[in-house]
Amino acid sequence: xxxxxxxxxxxxxxxxxxxxxxxxxxxxxxxxxxxxxxxxxxxxxxxxxxxxxxxxxxxxxxxxxxxxxxxxxxxxxxxxxxxxxxxxxxxxxxxxxxxxxxxxxxxxxxxxxxxxxxxxxxxxxxxxxxxxxxxxxxxxxxxxxxxxxxxxxxxxxxxxxxxxxxxxxxxxxxxxxxxxxxxxxxxxxxxxxxxxxxxxxxxxxxxxxxxxxxxxxxxxxxxxxxxxxxxxxxxxxxxxxxxxxxxxxxxxxxxxxxxxxxxxxxxxxxxxxxxxxxxxxxxxxxxxx
Numbered sequence: 496x497x498x499x500x501x502x503x504x505x506x507x508x509x510x511x512x513x514x515x516x517x518x519x520x521x522x523x524x525x526x527x528x529x530x531x532x533x534x535x536x537x538x539x540x541x542x543x544x545x546x547x548x549x550x551x552x553x554x555x556x557x558x559x560x561x562x563x564x565x566x567x568x569x570x571x572x573x574x575x576x577x578x579x580x581x582x583x584x585x586x587x588x589x590x591x592x593x594x595x596x597x598x599x600x601x602x603x604x605x606x607x608x609x610x611x612x613x614x615x616x617x618x619x620x621x622x623x624x625x626x627x628x629x630x631x632x633x634x635x636x637x638x639x640x641x642x643x644x645x646x647x648x649x650x651x652x653x654x655x656x657x658x659x660x661x662x663x664x665x666x667x668x669x670x671x672x673x674x675x676x677x678x679x680x681x682x683x684x685x686x687x688x689x690x691x692x693x694x695x696x697x698x699x700x701x702x703x704x705x706x707x708x709x710x711x712x713x714x715x716x717x718x719x720x721x722x723x724x725x726x727x728x729x730x731x732x733x734x735x736x737x738x739x740x741x742x743x744x745x746x747x748x749x750x751x752x753x754x755x756x757x758x759x760x761x762x763x764x765x766x767x768x769x770x771x772x773x774x775x776x777x778x779x780x781x782x783x784x
Contacts, residue, residue: 498536504547509554509634509663512547516659517636521545525661527570527609530601555608555663560585563669569608569662573620574599576607586667588627588676588694592619595678598686608662611647614654614718617688621648621719623678624665625711626694632664633657641666648718674698675782677774680713681766683757689714690758691766695774697734699782705729708742710774714758715750715767722746725771734779736772743771 502521506512515523524543526532527550535541549555555570558579565585567576576582577593596602596610596619610620611631629644633656647654656662680692691714698707708729710722725746732738752763 496537496539498533499539499542501536501543502545504545505551506547506549507551509552509661512549512552512661513634513636513659515545515547516661519659523547523658525549525612527612528572528601528605530597530605531609531613531615558582561666564667567607567665567667569606569612569664571607573602573605573607573610577602585670586627587670588623588678588696589620589667591676592623592678592694595619595680595682595689595692601686607665611644611665612654612656612662614648614652615688616651616716616718617692617714618719619678619680619689619692619694619713622692622694622711622713624667625719625721626676626696626709627667627670628709629668630666631662632666633660634663635660639663645721651717653718671698673700673782674707675778675780677777677781679770679774679777681770688757691715691752691763691770693767693770693774695771695778697729697775697778697782699734703734703783705732705734705738710742710746710771712750712767715752715763717751720750722749724749729775734775734782736776739772739775740768742775743768746771 521544523545526548555568557568583590624644631642675697677695680689694711696709700706708726710725712720725742728742728745752760754760
């Protein structure tokens with residue numbers, strides 16, 4: 496199928512984009528990598544009257560260290576994240592998750608900001624951003640605001656971005672020593688959407704106990720989700736298989752998996768428990784080094 500008719504605007508700066516978004520008279524969609532939007536348009540599930548191409552907005556394409564963490568422009572290609580030495584050093588969970596994101600040609604076009612703004616409940620990068628306590632920077636003609644990723648996803652394919660706002664940057668905090676990480680996923684085939692995915696982060700204290708924990712999931716609810724009860728069950732505990740199994744059980748009670756064409760709710764819960772235990776064990780190995 497072909498998309499419904501639309502006007503195409505080629506943006507060359509953030510100000511160009513913000514001006515078009517501030518118009519308010521037309522249904523404007525932003526084209527980043529196009530790996531999600533274009534199929535929706537072809538099936539006429541999205542019918543914007545104006546499509547704004549962001550690919551010539553060079554100021555949205557960067558990776559840099561910032562306050563001990565990393566700042567990433569929204570138009571940074573997923574393949575650039577995958578290959579970046581800075582990301583491998585400062586946010587290795589991102590590096591580990593990237594090969595699970597679709598296929599290489601898609602990662603060559605897909606963007607970080609596009610993935611987060613699209614807010615697919617099955618998206619690996621959304622779960623990783625949750626596990627790393629990320630933030631997004633949103634700009635409009637009204638100003639700039641910083642949104643914690645914990646509050647960014649509000650429903651299926653829905654975020655806290657206002658219609659006149661552009662996601663310009665994603666920020667990840669420092670990754671302290673003694674922190675371990677892991678990403679685990681089950682999909683029907685390589686490159687398919689996750690049936691279940693979990694991103695885990697553990698930090699140990701000086702006595703070897705768990706001082707900090709994050710568990711984030713894809714395809715386990717209407718949005719990418721964290722499991723705060725499971726995290727709390729880990730903090731202050733000894734990192735061992737029994738405590739990991741208990742935390743996994745508790746974590747699954749925070750989630751809202753459903754039946755669909757790809758998997759049943761019961762299957763997702765069973766696999767989610769197993770992947771959580773596996774991810775925590777792998778994160779512990781890295782935290783102990």
